[in-house]
Amino acid sequence: MSIRKQKLPIQCLRVLGLLDGISLLVLLFIAMPLKYWAGMPLAVTIVGAIHGLIFTLYALSIAAAQLFIQWKLYWSVLAVAVAFIPFGNFVLDRYLKKREDSFLAKPIPLLWLVYSIIFFTFIDLFTQLPVMSTYAESLGASLTVAGFIVGAYSLANTGGNILAGNLTDRIGAFKVLAAGLIGTCLLLVSYSLVDSPAMLLVVRFVHGFIGGFIVPAAFTFVANQSKKNKEGSQNAVTGAFVGVAAIVGPAFSGIVAARTSAPTVFLIVAAAGAVLTVITFIFMRKLVFKKDAEQKSLPFVWNNQVGLSFAGAFLLMFSQGALAYLLPLRVGKFGYDSSFSGTLLSVFGLVVVCIFVLRTKNLFDRIAPQTGLMIGLLLLGVSQLLLGLIDDVRIYYGIMALYGIGFAFLFPSINVLLMRGTTKENRGKAYGYFYAFFSLGVVAGSSGLGLLQTTIETLFIVTSGLLLFGTLSMLLLKRTRDRGMHMSSPS
Incomplete structure (x- = not known):
């Protein structure tokens, strides 16, 4: 060259x-x-x-x-x-x-190209967070219907995740990734044709299903390249790309949507996805498919580590779904538009990235993943509680920074638990179910909360209660298991 x-x-x-x-x-x-x-x-x-x-x-x-x-x-x-x-x-x-x-x-290292695909997938997700509920309301949707529209993406994402996980183990990552990238770009363009809440709901549902193809295949490939005893820091690097998307996506969509419209945001993301799709076809078509095709698929097996990973994934994205639904509406009550909620969502992403790219990422190789899981859930629960109780929006920057620390503990921990509870031969299926729990969490945190006819402040407190209950349950489970192991060990 x-x-x-x-x-x-x-x-x-x-x-x-x-x-x-x-x-x-x-x-x-x-x-x-x-x-x-x-x-x-x-x-x-x-x-x-x-x-x-x-x-x-x-x-x-x-x-x-x-x-x-x-x-x-x-x-x-x-x-x-x-x-x-x-x-x-x-x-x-x-x-x-x-x-x-x-x-x-x-x-180009192949792994970095997969990181770029992960980055695009989460940019697609995070650009939706500050604008979707308000966009639905602008089309005439009620508060409850807006919650369903926000959650429709993740509800359909569940089916896409499970299907993609099974296909990844059977036919390899390339075809699954290609279908997800092409379909996602087309669906992003279709938002420009939406003119009613019903049509927006349909587009969101199809978008979620097709978009669900990408993440299980990409994360399975990354997990299979991870070095032993370095899973925590490796997942921190992966999480850094998610964090950068969390910084860029909400701020970008909030600003552009406030100046133009939500469909314009999606058209720009679609253009970026089209470029990435071409690069993926050039560099990954032969290498990834050939390697994955030689791998034998094995049945998926449930165990304690996998179960904790799935529970953590559900609770993490329940919290994210609640933010996507409630935060724009909460700050809107104080007279702020989508650009402010986008900035707040970017704060937690900035904190996450700083933790993941600095030497602090090595902490996740030393800390037990279940301990990291509980610390993360605790901090997320406290953050949601403060968002529901405090009316001074200036303090929200600090609250979202605390939320980012919780996310930083939780994300690598649940991935390490999943990796240690699976093998290369069934990891695709495991990641399919894993991200199905991600999707179900968003549905419960947006559409599920939308069913509760109460105030926004109360919904934040309900979200906090679930996260803190999950923390307490996992702590009691750990103590019970540790006590059982102590009693069964020889004196």
Whole structure:
């Protein structure tokens, strides 16, 4: 590969970073003053849409740099962070220019391409969180119907997850991933045709089913590449990509939807998915399918580790579903739009990524996964309780940071439990069921809560109660099992 081609990823990143920095300054210091001081709101609408498009391309260039340059993950995190700071892109560009010769493209590791697919999948999920309930209401849906629409994606996701898990063990990851990527892109485009709550419900359901194909296949591949006794830190790296998606997705969709519309958000994500689909076909078609096809499928076996993993997955996503449904409505009561709820959701993602990319990720190789599971559930439960009790939205930033710490403990722990309770021959099926529990958790946390005819504050408290009950139940189960093992051991 020539030096010119090796420099292409970093040069694209620098150019798009500068454009993103310029568009942010124009938005903040020209368009917004024109809106609020000169009575020209169209300026923010136009510049906001342009900035959103440039930011999306910039985010893609960061993903490409991570994939091709293979630099430390904190560089990608830093590149995302400066996009939200005026003049931040220019400072980073000056530093990158000095070190450009050390940031040359390398051959693509297959594992990083799978990470990119995971990133896209969760970008697809997290861009929906700040806008879907309010988008449903804008089409005429009631509060209860809006909850069903939010949860329809995950309800259908359950069937897609289970089917994908079985197919991954039988025919390999490539065909499953390809079907999920192509279908997801098409469904994202179809949101532009929605004109009623009923039609939105149908699109959400089909989107959820097709989207459910991607995650079990991708996570099975990553799990099978993990080193023994390094499962915790390996899953922390995987979780970092989920966390970056949690930072970029809600903030991006909240800002763009406030300036344009929710369907515009989905069209931009679809364009990014189409690019990733082409890359996947080029690099994964022969390698992954050939390797997975030689692997014999075995029946799925339930055990204690798998059961705890599934329970943790359900409770984690119950909490996420509750946030997706309740947080935009909660901050809306105080006069804030979707951009503020998107920013709040990004805070927890930023905390998660920091924990996962720094040396703190090694903690998850040392801590027992069941202990990490209980700590995570406890922190999530406390966070949900505080969101229901506190009316000062300034404190919500700290609450969402606490929520992020809980997520950081919980996500690697449940994945390590699943990996240790399965083998390569049945892990695809296990991840299919695992993410089915993820999906059921979101359904229960959004549509299930929507059935309760009570206040938003009470629903936050109900969510907290379930998470804290789960923590207590797992603690009692652990003590009972430890006591039984002590009594059965020889004196």
